[in-house]
Amino acid sequence: MTQMSRSTLAFLALSILFFALQLNAQTTAVASVDGIITDSTGNIIVKAQVTMTETAKGLIRMTVTNSEGSYTFPNLPVGPYRLEVRSPGFKDYIQSGLVLQVGNNIQINVAMEVGSLSERIAVTAASNLVETKENSISVVIDSQRINELPLNGRQATQLIMSLGAAAYGDSGDTGSKTFYSSTRISVAGGQSNGTAYLLDGGDNTDAMSNVNLPFPFPDALQEFSVETSTVSPLRCRCTSIVAAAAAGTVASAAAIASRTWAHRAAKR
Numbered sequence: 001m002t003q004m005s006r007s008t009l010a011f012l013a014l015s016i017l018f019f020a021l022q023l024n025a026q027t028t029a030v031a032s033v034d035g036i037i038t039d040s041t042g043n044i045i046v047k048a049q050v051t052m053t054e055t056a057k058g059l060i061r062m063t064v065t066n067s068e069g070s071y072t073f074p075n076l077p078v079g080p081y082r083l084e085v086r087s088p089g090f091k092d093y094i095q096s097g098l099v100l101q102v103g104n105n106i107q108i109n110v111a112m113e114v115g116s117l118s119e120r121i122a123v124t125a126a127s128n129l130v131e132t133k134e135n136s137i138s139v140v141i142d143s144q145r146i147n148e149l150p151l152n153g154r155q156a157t158q159l160i161m162s163l164g165a166a167a168y169g170d171s172g173d174t175g176s177k178t179f180y181s182s183t184r185i186s187v188a189g190g191q192s193n194g195t196a197y198l199l200d201g202g203d204n205t206d207a208m209s210n211v212n213l214p215f216p217f218p219d220a221l222q223e224f225s226v227e228t229s230t231v232s233p234l235r236c237r238c239t240s241i242v243a244a245a246a247a248g249t250v251a252s253a254a255a256i257a258s259r260t261w262a263h264r265a266a267k268r
Contacts (some may be wrong), residue, residue, distance in 0.1 A: 030244045031104040034072035037065050037085055038111050041200040044069025045112060048087035048266070053095070055080045064251075074145045078222060078244050081112075091115035095123040101140050103225045138227040139163050143246070152247050153181075154217050160241065162186055163226055169193070182211040188228040198242045215237050215243070222246040 037048045050071045052061045056079050065071045078100050087092040090112040100106070113121060141159050151158055160166050169184035170193020184192035193210040199201075204213045215221070224243035 002195050003239075013115075030078055030102045030242065031076045031100040031102075031106070031161075032072065032074045033076060033081075033083075033100070033106050033108060034070065034074075035108040035110060036068070037087070037197075038069060038071045038109070039090070040111055040113055045090070046089050048085055048090075048112070051084040051086075052076065053082045053084070055082055069210070076100055083108060085110050085112065087112060089114060091119040092120050093121050093123075097123075101225065102223050102244040103138060103227065138225045140223055140225045142223045143221075146221055146223070153216065155181055155183075156215050156218050156221050157181075157183055157185065157212060160187065160226055165189075165228070166226075179206075179214045181214055182209065184200060184211055187226065190228075195241060200243070200245050212241070220246050 015105070017146075032221055033052060037045045037050065039045060044065070046065055046067055046069060048065045048069075048071075050063050050065065052073050053059070054077065059077070060074050061076065063071050063073065069215070081098040081100060082094065083098060084095075091114070093110050095108070095110075098108075113262040141163075143155075145159065146156055149159060161168075166185055166187045169186050185195060195210075195212075197205045197212040197215075199213075199216070204215075206213050222244045224241055226241055232239040234237060
């Protein structure tokens with residue numbers, strides 16, 4: 001490889017890393033919430049104001065219901081939330097205790113009651129969020145297990161093995177052209193290179209070998225889920241690993257891609 005080519009690759013890697021650092025202040029999307037707002041008789045309410053507040057960080061997302069009375073929040077980070085719905089002529093609706101986990105696609109329908117703006121309906125008990133859009137089987141590895149369970153070489157993908165129905169595959173296409181932490185894991189009888197890896201909503205799968213791109217260190221990983229059995233066709237794999245980087249880290253897909261390119265450039 002010529003000196004010019006090496007310089008070009010290095011510049012591209014640094015540019016992507018800088019772009020990732022700029023995006024780090026924004027929160028990445030790993031969960032979604034939607035629903036329909038109606039009155040007590042089932043009639044839809046148009047232009048109702050719906051607010052989702054991430055209570056731990058104070059992140060606020062707002063939208064209004066459309067002509068069909070529906071709303072959607074497609075880009076939500078994991079964490080605890082409070083849902084608020086307001087519409088003239090109805091009591092304010094407030095539901096707290098909502099906890100979104102990585103990969104959640106939750107539907108929350110709200111039936112508003114007639115009343116003045118000074119009145120409100122508060123649901124303070126924690127709600128069991130039911131997944132209504134996906135019928136895959138998933139298990140979430142939370143930050144406590146990531147930080148407290150022993151790991152060899154701080155490789156978080158080893159925790160996939162703790163869930164059962166998983167086994168290491170052969171080396172296959174991993175080697176000098178992939179990152180040192182890339183590994184082939186067969187889950188629920190699937191091919192060892194048939195697992196889709198996603199990080200903060202972006203593809204984190206090596207297109208050449210179909211194994212994982214660099215996974216965040218445990219300190220930079222908030223949680224991840226392992227999804228098997230009738231996984232959404234959007235994943236294009238029989239198994240998917242959906243991960244969320246911890247807040248305040250640069251473990252985004254773009255940052256990891258830049259490090260991977262630099263690693264491959266050094267190998268050539």
